[in-house]
Amino acid sequence: MKSPSLDPELLRAFVVVAERLSFTRAAEQLNRTQATISLQVKRLEERLETILLRRSTARVELTAAGEGFLIDARRILALNEQAIARVSNQLVAGHVRIGIMEDYGTKILPRLLADIAERFPLVQVDMEIGLTARLMKRLGPSFDAVIAMHPEGTAEGDLICRERAIWAAAATRAVEELDPLPVALSNPDCLFRSWAIEALNKAGRPWRLAYVSPSLAATEAIVEQGLAITVVKGSMLAPGLRSIQPGRHVPPLPGAEIRLHQAATSSASVALVVRHLASRLRQSALGS
Numbered sequence: 001m002k003s004p005s006l007d008p009e010l011l012r013a014f015v016v017v018a019e020r021l022s023f024t025r026a027a028e029q030l031n032r033t034q035a036t037i038s039l040q041v042k043r044l045e046e047r048l049e050t051i052l053l054r055r056s057t058a059r060v061e062l063t064a065a066g067e068g069f070l071i072d073a074r075r076i077l078a079l080n081e082q083a084i085a086r087v088s089n090q091l092v093a094g095h096v097r098i099g100i101m102e103d104y105g106t107k108i109l110p111r112l113l114a115d116i117a118e119r120f121p122l123v124q125v126d127m128e129i130g131l132t133a134r135l136m137k138r139l140g141p142s143f144d145a146v147i148a149m150h151p152e153g154t155a156e157g158d159l160i161c162r163e164r165a166i167w168a169a170a171a172t173r174a175v176e177e178l179d180p181l182p183v184a185l186s187n188p189d190c191l192f193r194s195w196a197i198e199a200l201n202k203a204g205r206p207w208r209l210a211y212v213s214p215s216l217a218a219t220e221a222i223v224e225q226g227l228a229i230t231v232v233k234g235s236m237l238a239p240g241l242r243s244i245q246p247g248r249h250v251p252p253l254p255g256a257e258i259r260l261h262q263a264a265t266s267s268a269s270v271a272l273v274v275r276h277l278a279s280r281l282r283q284s285a286l287g288s
Helices: 008-020 023-030 034-048 064-091 102-107 109-119 132-136 191-203 216-224 268-285
Strands: 053-055 060-062 094-100 123-129 145-151 158-170 181-185 207-212 230-233 241-244 255-262
Touching: 008 023, 008 034, 008 053, 008 064, 008 158, 023 034, 060 064, 064 268, 094 102, 094 268, 102 109, 102 123, 102 216, 109 123, 109 268, 123 268, 132 145, 145 191, 145 268, 158 216, 158 268, 181 191, 181 216, 181 230, 191 230, 207 216, 216 230, 216 241, 255 268
Parallel strands: 094 123, 094 145, 181 207
Antiparallel strands: 053 060, 145 255, 158 230, 158 241, 158 255
16 A cells, blocks of 8 residues: 655645644635645545544644644654755855743753754854743844743744643742742743732732742742742753642642744745744654
């Protein structure tokens, strides 16, 4: 039996629909008609002889087969782009400006930027760390791309991965049992700060704002000393800290998504580098 070929254009249409959970938004992103995107996904399903998406008038959902195939489709597209980059990266030159959250900017992005420097030696990359709300306001004028955190279910931008917002405390002290609960948070523009305050107030949990800093590293240092608890991404729990399960002491928190936003005015060279960065971020989130 002859194996079906996997056209990158069909894979790309499927991936964008799967990430946006909308044929309309996928068509807008890919600059195609909705009918074209629908046809491309249908052709892919016919070649695979598998239903990847459930469609209704109200929503689009991934099937179990679609969820598994999405991982492979992303990897195939990433390899495709990497192969092109290997033969063309000497021709790619320019200046790429990236805005990113502190935890991703200090713990994940540096090694990916080293990979970009190797693949695209003529490209200059500038990076700035900040809060999502502030970075997003400067997308375009100040940044070619912003890697940002949003509430789960956000449609804008390209999905990189999903994150869990968790309560974190010192590994050696049960700070969560204190009353009122001491909490260390970032500035008012921080999404985690808003979620923490809203969740605590809604649950009726007595609390006090014990420490405020825009620096995640400084906040984690305070928490590690047992002076307060804070909210961090589940994949970013620092050594010396432990997660607190929601229950009697702390309320549950919403889910989060990491998404990449690209400025509409990006050049072809910048767009190629940003796509490569998005691909590597997804691979990193998958642990590869």
